[in-house]
Amino acid sequence: MRVSASTRERLIETAERLYARQGMEATSLRSITAAAEANLAAIHYHFGSKEALTEEVFSRRLVPINDERLERLDEVEAAAGESAAPLESILEAFLGPALRRSVDPDYADFIRLMGRMYSEPSAALQALIGRQFEGIIRRFSAALARTLSHLPAAEVHWRFHFCVGSMVHTISDPARIERVSGGLCDPSDVEGTTARLIAFLAAGLKAPATTTGRGEP
Amino acid sequence: MRVSASTRERLIETAERLYARQGMEATSLRSITAAAEANLAAIHYHFGSKEALTEEVFSRRLVPINDERLERLDEVEAAAGESAAPLESILEAFLGPALRRSVDPDYADFIRLMGRMYSEPSAALQALIGRQFEGIIRRFSAALARTLSHLPAAEVHWRFHFCVGSMVHTISDPARIERVSGGLCDPSDVEGTTARLIAFLAAGLKAPATTTGRGEP
DNA sequence: GTCTATATCCTGATAGAC
DNA sequence: GTCTATCAGGATATAGAC
Numbered sequence: 267m268r269v270s271a272s273t274r275e276r277l278i279e280t281a282e283r284l285y286a287r288q289g290m291e292a293t294s295l296r297s298i299t300a301a302a303e304a305n306l307a308a309i310h311y312h313f314g315s316k317e318a319l320t321e322e323v324f325s326r327r328l329v330p331i332n333d334e335r336l337e338r339l340d341e342v343e344a345a346a347g348e349s350a351a352p353l354e355s356i357l358e359a360f361l362g363p364a365l366r367r368s369v370d371p372d373y374a375d376f377i378r379l380m381g382r383m384y385s386e387p388s389a390a391l392q393a394l395i396g397r398q399f400e401g402i403i404r405r406f407s408a409a410l411a412r413t414l415s416h417l418p419a420a421e422v423h424w425r426f427h428f429c430v431g432s433m434v435h436t437i438s439d440p441a442r443i444e445r446v447s448g449g450l451c452d453p454s455d456v457e458g459t460t461a462r463l464i465a466f467l468a469a470g471l472k473a474p475a476t477t478t479g480r481g482e483p
Numbered sequence: 484m485r486v487s488a489s490t491r492e493r494l495i496e497t498a499e500r501l502y503a504r505q506g507m508e509a510t511s512l513r514s515i516t517a518a519a520e521a522n523l524a525a526i527h528y529h530f531g532s533k534e535a536l537t538e539e540v541f542s543r544r545l546v547p548i549n550d551e552r553l554e555r556l557d558e559v560e561a562a563a564g565e566s567a568a569p570l571e572s573i574l575e576a577f578l579g580p581a582l583r584r585s586v587d588p589d590y591a592d593f594i595r596l597m598g599r600m601y602s603e604p605s606a607a608l609q610a611l612i613g614r615q616f617e618g619i620i621r622r623f624s625a626a627l628a629r630t631l632s633h634l635p636a637a638e639v640h641w642r643f644h645f646c647v648g649s650m651v652h653t654i655s656d657p658a659r660i661e662r663v664s665g666g667l668c669d670p671s672d673v674e675g676t677t678a679r680l681i682a683f684l685a686a687g688l689k690a691p692a693t694t695t696g697r698g699e700p
Numbered sequence: 701g702t703c704t705a706t707a708t709c710c711t712g713a714t715a716g717a718c
Numbered sequence: 719g720t721c722t723a724t725c726a727g728g729a730t731a732t733a734g735a736c
Contacts, residue, residue: 291509294711316712403663423660425679428684435601443641466641532731
């Protein structure tokens with residue numbers, strides 16, 4: 267956080283940091299303004315409400331990440347030409363822009379927050395997430411469906427859903443894997459984590475189609 | 484919720500329901516006692532604090548689920564005898580006890596809450612989760628490592644971590660997959676969801692070992 | 701065990717001086 | 719744009735009658 271940043275910017279950056287570390291509900295406007303060395307009234311002057319500040323925190327970061335995802339997917343599909351893009355490349359286009367930023371000091375807090383945002387009860391935030399990810403889900407599902415053309419569309423959606431879950435769990439609390447593995451796993455190795463995640467998810471996506479469970483008559 | 488249940492039980496059941504639907508921080512003691520048709524002071528009489536009530540909510544449900552997981556794993560390993568247990572059976576032992584309960588009216592709310600509990604900032608809750616899952620993680624990691632004996636221990640931990648993420652994302656909000664798939668996917672088909680998840684995760688677990696990304700000299 | 705009443709503190713939000 | 723002071727209400731927790 268630059269000391270020379272404007273009050274408005276400092277408030278957004280501070281809110282992001284505290285949201286990521288303590289949760290959004292647990293973070294009061296007073297704690298934000300105190301940490302940002304600003305006045306309590308400044309939040310209402312610059313944003314109007316806590317909810318509006320929260321929307322700024324998210325849209326500011328989600329837009330560049332999701333734009334980069336779409337750019338990468340464009341490149342991947344262009345490189346594949348007429349044929350379907352490789353799963354690993356599609357996954358890299360989706361995971362890379364988020365995972366790579368998890369070690370960028372400017373982005374690390376938001377990436378954790380991004381892992382927790384799905385669990386936030388705020389209806390306004392869930393609506394914003396829906397808007398921000400609508401295009402992403404449509405484009406990536408379509409790309410996956412082209413490569414996995416032997417699978418029903420619903421199956422592709424399920425598997426992409428499972429992929430998102432693994433990613434979210436991985437970025438929401440990097441220290442967790444270190445704890446549960448007794449120190450065996452090193453979450454600071456982002457390249458390694460990304461490679462592992464892509465290998466795992468690509469294999470899952472390539473799994474043979476399952477019967478619905480009603481089979482074997 | 485039975486009308487004849489004791490005040491203490493009604494408070495736990497109501498807290499569970501409201502926690503699952505609105506989040507824990509967003510749920511006040513007042514809203515719990517109002518919905519449970521009890522007095523505000525009853526919570527402090529029966530539990531002493533909101534935190535203590537929360538611990539009751541979780542330990543009451545986590546213990547039977549995790550006990551069943553360990554029982555199923557015992558059965559799976561006994562059936563395998565000297566050889567390593569099949570991945571699909573290990574996954575079924577882990578996922579089944581949670582997923583099956585997601586359609587049990589008595590358990591459905593808690594299963595959703597279970598999907599969100601990892602994102603809760605409360606240190607006391609995170610400590611409880613750590614205690615409740617310590618044995619589970621140790622036993623299942625060991626079982627997976629036996630079957631995946633060609634993989635380094637750290638890799639097994641990473642992949643189990645990814646499995647947990649997919650499950651958590653799937654159970655934390657059943658309606659999400661229906662929304663993002665435009666109604667193509669039906670989360671109420673629990674047997675189908677479990678089969679899909681197991682097939683996806685088993686394939687991921689079986690993926691060839693990756694180099695760390697430093698490879699190809 | 702259950703109740704009323706209240707203590708104490710914190711929340712988001714606002715009015716108005718500077 | 720930034721400040722002080724304050725509002726109105728909600729939060730957890732407690733004391734003490736019944």
